[in-house]
Amino acid sequence: MSARTEGAGPAGLASALVASGALRDDWIAAFEAVPRHLFVPDRIWPGIPDGTRQNPLVDRAADPQAWLTAVYSDIPLTTQWDDGRHTGDAVGTRPSSSSSQPSMVFAMLADLDVADGQRVLEIGTGTGWNAALLSHRVGAEHVVSVEYDPVVAEAAASRLRPTPTLAVGDGRQGYAPCAPYDRVIATCSVGEIPLAWIEQTAPGGVIVAPWGPEYGGEAVVRLVVGEDGTAGGHFTRSSAFMRLRQQRPDLPPHDTYLGGRDWPADGVRSRTSLSPAEVGGWLEQFVIGLRVPGAFWTVERYDDGAYTLWTYSSTDRQSWASVDYEPGADEFKTVQAGPRRLWDETEAAYGWWVRSGRPGFERFGLTVGLEGWTTWLDPARN
Template sequence: MTARKEEAGPSGLASALVASGALRSDWLTTFNAVPRGMFVPDRIWPGIADGTRQNPVVDRVRDPVAWLRAVYSDIPLTTQWDDGSHSGDGLGQTPSSSSSQPHMVFSMLADLDVTDGNRVLEIGTGTGWNAGLLAHRLGGGNVVSIEFDPDVAEQAGENQRNAGLCPLVIVGDGRLGYAEGAPYDRVIATCSVGEVPRAWVAQTLAGGLIVAPWGTLYGGEAIVRLTVDGGTASGRFTRSSAFMRLRQQRPDLPRHDVYLKGREWPADGIGSTTTLSPAEVGGWLEQFAIGLQMPGAFWTVERYDDGTYTLWTYSTDTLSWASADHEPGADAFHVVQSGPRRLWDETEAAYAWWDGQGRPGFDRFGLTVDSDGERAWLDSPDHPVRCTDP
């Protein structure tokens, strides 16, 4: 006998989230009172979208059943491409606004650990659902949400009013927080950062929490949960994540042809072989651990029809690059490196360090933010992750 398929709708999603542990009893009433469907536009791209994968548009007018199924599935929904300049049904270049995966929404709200009377600052209003959930739980007067895109903010405000909710939605630069409403007991970001803005720390009460997706330029990302103590914020990462970057922190990366300077590969590069497969450094956790130790470095992949590929690693100053060729089933891989930084050597060293520490997961890493900047650490702030100077 086959199991009965859950009917598309809030109850089916609630059951799945409760079963997974993401939706806890203290948020269940709010989940039921603030349905996701009231905050999702008619045209959406369900699932992870990065401009290369086939995520066909789902239009509520054309196919209301498919729309409802997508909205009440535990998946992210892209709602805007290319900062609003994309208007077609196909994929844009860069997803720029979304309704986050419900499992992640409620996991982060659990990390936020709000109590009655807390004041919350949210960075990244998006569709307005997350701020709506907080407003229902805490009261609209205790929730401030900042959105950089005026059109997105306007629609979010309309969604919230239609749901009978009234958080304060501000159009502005999320890096600056909102000093007029400070201090806050909690700050939550629904966009990722590579650097925690000092304003968030300054506007949070001592003992308050900051919950935000944080990732390196190299790759990998996780939710960090920081406790504020005066001008310092420190805490561990809680779980893997993959959010759109805060618009003001999006990297503007040099193009590949800048590095070879018009010459044919391998140009002036020095060849060698490695036993570390490029595939071994491609996981989300591996990227995170490597990225902590390789500031100013990023990578791309060049794939070929025969199933092989080249992993390119670059320095942001355009002075160094490395290529590592991957062939399935091989025991050794060809590497070429150029420039003052030996980027593949750095990659191998960073991977070896992570492996030597017992391959720690995200929850063994932490972050401290203070007047001296940011420092990642393993297990304790007393054990900072050492990085190679770029």
């Protein structure tokens, strides 16, 4: 059953992607030759554009038109939950595989700036659609795709014709047998760029990957590999991808910090004029994550619209802060405990961002090397 006979197809999506600038002339032929519906399983949970929430199951057998509409909408589609352990029709706990939002797919491919015949390494095969697009563009013999989940990899392999080199394994290790690569692209987010990706990329080559700090926020970074074995470049756009499985954070539970004691335990009370609502945006989280390393947060919500923002240190596993948000308030109660004063650090990070002119993702950059990674604001672009 083709998209055309079901009464819908890729034409509308292509028009929208071209109009938005995501789908450029050099990728239109691949888009037309590799229709998305051939790479989407029958059971999907459609998402929303920012990728942070999933809608109820759409089953192709039960409602083929709804399925097709979802496939040719500019939204991500969750295709697996909880590393394959989830069963049933409800949403699972953690999405673990998906078909990425088409506008993001083609925006990242534009960032990759691939040329005919270049060798490309993809981390995260997923449904196989991105690997198929790359194979059409540069030739399947020049594409290597690595997938950690063997079930996901097997399903993708059944859809890919012609078939690129497919490997099942830890994406952090890249795929050395076919190195060096001219381009590396990750379809999962990372908090650390694996050195193997840099080592397996030829000098002057490009690595495109969603990157985000532990605290939150995320953006796509475009790194150029140098002769000295480092890689650096600017972020290009906001993103919201599933984390590379081996880099998922193992965060201590709330009780670790209060040690079984009732709040405020041994915390120091104060007040702040900075509303917790001001630091909750995706960009704000990203900036705080850069300036307040080794921290994460949760929210405890109440029926009246009030909530408590909890911040914790993952490095010392002792420090914590709470800030109580009340609608309409001008000041907010805070409590801080432990070696770090996490709300003070958060306020300082937010203040720095405001004084810097509230820069967007594209003004930040990342440099990665043997000694670790650093982020920066506004140096000359690579």
